[in-house]
Amino acid sequence: MSYLDNIRTFVRVYELGSMSAAGRDLRISPAVTSSRISQLEEHLSVRLFQRTTRSLTPTEQGKAFYGGACEILEAVESAEAQVVNITDNPKGSLYVAAPLGVGRRLIAPLVPGFLVEYPEVNIRLRLTDRKVDLTTEGLDLAFFLGQPEDSNLRIRKIADVERILCASPAYVEAHGKPTSGEDLMSGKHECLNLRFPGATEFQWRLLTADGPKRFRVAGRYESDDGDVLTDWALSGNGIALKPIFEVAEHIKAGRLVAVATETPPEPIQMACLFTHRRRQDPKTRLFMEYVISRITEAVRDHSLQAQLPR
Helix, strand or coil: CCHHHHHHHHHHHHHHCCHHHHHHHHCCCHHHHHHHHHHHHHHHCCCCEEECCCCEEECHHHHHHHHHHHHHHHHHHHHHHHHCCCCCCCCEEEEEEECHHHHHHHHHHHHHHHHHHCCCEEEEEEECCCCCCCCCCCCCEEEEECCCCCCCCEEEEEEEECEEEEECHHHHHHHCCCCCHHHHCCCCCCEEEECCCCCCCEEEEEEECCEEEEEEECCCCEECCHHHHHHHHHCCCCEEEEEHHHHHHHHHHCCCEECCCCCCECCEEEEEEECHHHHCCHHHHHHHHHHHHHHHHHHCCHHHHHCCCC
16 A cells, blocks of 8 residues: 555545545545554554544644645645646546535536546535535535635636526415515515524525615525425425526426516625635646536526516
8 A cells, every 4th residue: 555545545534534434535445544544653653533433533643744745745746747748637536516506507417528528537526505614625626606705715706696586386376476575574475595504594685776685584494405495485385595597497487486576686606716726736727617618608698597587
């Protein structure tokens, strides 16, 4: 077993916080993962992790070694780039995160084409509507909707995405059709809310005659999965605020209708986040450009949006 493989394994265990998760990520067995860490600890004559049956925590020596281990792997990648035209033939695993709707509808369909062009790259796609941390989760690239909180990361804007307030015809027939944000706050309507960790209230930012305004909305339904909200809306359970590209097929088919059109939602930014170091990685740069060039037109498809009710 090579020393470099042991270091790569250590980095993934450190970033993922689990031997089993790192093993799955590297496509090796838990036994091999544990063996590599043990070999590394024996070589360094230190304990890198404190292990119990329920947890795995880096020791102070492990925390110190992590920074140097990352530098070693970066140096190897840089050295390879000096002797191989790696831009044309990138190698290795790429860890990408995206919201569920964006990932399923826009990014995941593009992965097979990218891997045909670059067969020595492995894509690890993580889909979640929660906010992710690139550093602690070992991600190379994260697509997102909204505004990032970490100013230390680099951001590449893709487009401003139109959104829509929508409900099923059955819901409108049973509860009436709200025309504005004020109607949504009347207590007569069920708002379907996307729950983020730490959120204490739900606010929808809508465009009014006086400019953008936040409306505090309420409802008995909430989920951290945006597709669940769509399903609830289709079933007549309430009103959802959705990016148009996620519900366009349902709008066009009449399964969902636009509501509160006097105060439509403010568009939301779609962008991707990466660290400066990751931006220098050819496979990160190539995948980012590959995806952005193909989804920008879909996101900005004004002909599609023109078919949707206002």
